[in-house]
Amino acid sequence: MSSGTNSSGAPRYRFAPSPTGFFHVGGARTALYNWALAKRSGGTFVLRIEDTDEARNRPEWTQGIIDALAWIGIDRDDPTFEGPYFQSEYATAHVAAAERLYRDGHAYYCDLTTEQIQERAKASGRPGYDGYSRDRGLEPGPGRVLRFRVPEGVTIVDDLVRGRVEFQNDTIEDFVLLRGNGSPMFLLANVVDDASMRISHVVRAEEHLPNAPKQQLLWQALGHTPPTWAHVPVLVNEQRKKLSKRRDKVALEQYRDEGYLATAMINYLMTLGWAPQGETEIVPWSRIQDEFRLEDVNHSPAFFDLKKLAAFNGEYVRMLSVDEFVDACRPWLHGDAVPWSPEQFDEAVFRSMAELVQTRIVTLADVPALVDFMFLDAPIVDEAAWTKTFASAEAVAMLAAARTSFESVEWTSESLKIATEECGAALGLKLGKAQAPVRVAVTGRTVGPPLFEALELLGREIVLDRLDVARHRLD
RNA sequence: GCCCCCAUCGUCUAGUGGCCUAGGACACCACCCUUUCAAGGUGGCGGCACGGGUUCGAAUCCCGUUGGGGGUGCCA
Numbered sequence: 001m002s003s004g005t006n007s008s009g010a011p012r013y014r015f016a017p018s019p020t021g022f023f024h025v026g027g028a029r030t031a032l033y034n035w036a037l038a039k040r041s042g043g044t045f046v047l048r049i050e051d052t053d054e055a056r057n058r059p060e061w062t063q064g065i066i067d068a069l070a071w072i073g074i075d076r077d078d079p080t081f082e083g084p085y086f087q088s089e090y091a092t093a094h095v096a097a098a099e100r101l102y103r104d105g106h107a108y109y110c111d112l113t114t115e116q117i118q119e120r121a122k123a124s125g126r127p128g129y130d131g132y133s134r135d136r137g138l139e140p141g142p143g144r145v146l147r148f149r150v151p152e153g154v155t156i157v158d159d160l161v162r163g164r165v166e167f168q169n170d171t172i173e174d175f176v177l178l179r180g181n182g183s184p185m186f187l188l189a190n191v192v193d194d195a196s197m198r199i200s201h202v203v204r205a206e207e208h209l210p211n212a213p214k215q216q217l218l219w220q221a222l223g224h225t226p227p228t229w230a231h232v233p234v235l236v237n238e239q240r241k242k243l244s245k246r247r248d249k250v251a252l253e254q255y256r257d258e259g260y261l262a263t264a265m266i267n268y269l270m271t272l273g274w275a276p277q278g279e280t281e282i283v284p285w286s287r288i289q290d291e292f293r294l295e296d297v298n299h300s301p302a303f304f305d306l307k308k309l310a311a312f313n314g315e316y317v318r319m320l321s322v323d324e325f326v327d328a329c330r331p332w333l334h335g336d337a338v339p340w341s342p343e344q345f346d347e348a349v350f351r352s353m354a355e356l357v358q359t360r361i362v363t364l365a366d367v368p369a370l371v372d373f374m375f376l377d378a379p380i381v382d383e384a385a386w387t388k389t390f391a392s393a394e395a396v397a398m399l400a401a402a403r404t405s406f407e408s409v410e411w412t413s414e415s416l417k418i419a420t421e422e423c424g425a426a427l428g429l430k431l432g433k434a435q436a437p438v439r440v441a442v443t444g445r446t447v448g449p450p451l452f453e454a455l456e457l458l459g460r461e462i463v464l465d466r467l468d469v470a471r472h473r474l475d
Numbered sequence: 476g477c478c479c480c481c482a483u484c485g486u487c488u489a490g491u492g493g494c495c496u497a498g499g500a501c502a503c504c505a506c507c508c509u510u511u512c513a514a515g516g517u518g519g520c521g522g523c524a525c526g527g528g529u530u531c532g533a534a535u536c537c538c539g540u541u542g543g544g545g546g547u548g549c550c551a
Contacts, residue, residue, distance in 0.1 A: 447512040
């Protein structure tokens with residue numbers, strides 16, 4: 001695949017998000033692509049932020065991008081990371097480039113208003129601007145836009161993922177470079193910045209593909225060799241529409257805040273449109289960095305599947321060592337969202353249950369609900385579970401039997417299990433049925449971590465007390 | 476309307492002319508394991524959009540159809 005590549009020096013991959021107050025998961029994937037390639041090639045990941053008026057007043061938006069990148073392992077302190085740069089820093093250069101284009105005959109001024117253009121389009125039956133001012137020789141002036149003079153012929157965009165894409169130049173209208181007020185347009189600013197930063201690879205979402213021929217023409221008119229293009233497919237929702245902020249959960253920060261692991265998120269994102277060699281999709285970033293190739297990226301849009309993400313996350317949660325897991329859980333075990341007070345929480349107790357919790361959660365946010373009964377004075381009772389469990393006389397009897405038995409049994413999980421078994425047997429209940437009333441009385445729920453381990457940890461006094469409370473409640 | 480892109484199980488993918496009676500993963504179903512719930516194990520369901528070519532041979536190459544998506548701003 002040989003489009004003109006900036007041959008001098010190491011490759012430079014630019015990632016140019018526009019700040020919008022959150023970081024899009026699609027953007028995250030594109031960033032990861034750029035990052036993997038830059039890292040492996042010994043090149044550079046250039047972060048250039050598209051500066052808008054609104055973003056300028058909200059520096060936290062830019063910080064949000066940097067934080068989000070850091071979360072997925074794109075570390076600003078890494079020497080591969082260059083930036084952030086802001087588009088506005090180059091505004092003078094943008095205008096200068098436009099004027100050069102005008103002097104060289106690659107651009108011309110036009111005084112048509114949007115309404116006039118529409119009228120002409122309507123009259124001719126062809127939509128869009130028809131090149132009316134091309135040869136009118138207009139001088140610069142207030143209200144006059146500078147338009148690019150699209151040359152005749154064919155523009156071939158040589159794209160690393162899509163191959164050779166041909167555009168007939170007569171289907172590309174003479175697009176605006178400078179607005180009537182003299183300010184540069186995005187397309188121009190982008191090219192000028194890329195060229196002056198000697199960007200060699202532009203890897204971005206497919207929605208930009210129609211812009212590529214225009215930009216390539218601009219690179220050439222400016223006297224530069226165009227970069228290597230790669231337009232990667234977009235991420236879509238179940239309706240096969242491009243993920244949108246309005247309808248879909250697209251903020252990377254939200255996944256972070258809901259307790260998804262960055263490792264899982266990164267891995268999942270990379271399997272959308274690409275697959276690592278071999279038997280499994282669960283692979284560490286190091287392997288992805290070594291193996292990822294744009295040439296192997298799929299051509300069609302990929303559905304962002306929450307269920308599969310959840311499966312990946314569970315997979316990664318279970319891979320954690322106990323220490324790592326406890327560390328990762330910490331933010332979810334403290335703070336306002338948690339039902340217990342700081343004094344009630346005991347990390348040592350949590351640690352001893354950690355392994356049992358690990359196989360039972362999807363995200364870290366699921367952790368508190370599994371262990372809250374260990375720290376609260378009284379369990380949070382799930383009414384539906386309670387009603388269902390104590391609907392039978394045996395269940396009520398079982399509770400009383402366990403209360404009596406637990407008074408004197410040796411306080412280990414193994415003995416507690418045997419004691420429960422015996423009480424159940426006397427009532428014709430198997431262990432599965434026998435443990436239920438005890439579980440609901442002590443934990444408030446029908447589901448949770450293995451019961452007898454929890455009872456042992458809780459201690460005889462608390463357990464007996466909760467059994468009593470439950471019996472009173474039944475009366 | 477015009478331009479461009481895309482098309483393998485429900486979903487994400489492997490597959491680059493014979494190794495494919497199409498492989499894996501998620502989801503789903505069943506069974507096993509089991510103190511609940513998970514996790515784990517085993518098995519099952521399920522796909523090359525359609526029609527023409529090219530070829531000894533096509534999921535793979537070509538053309539068309541259909542169906543999706545994106546772009547068509549003095550937005551970025």
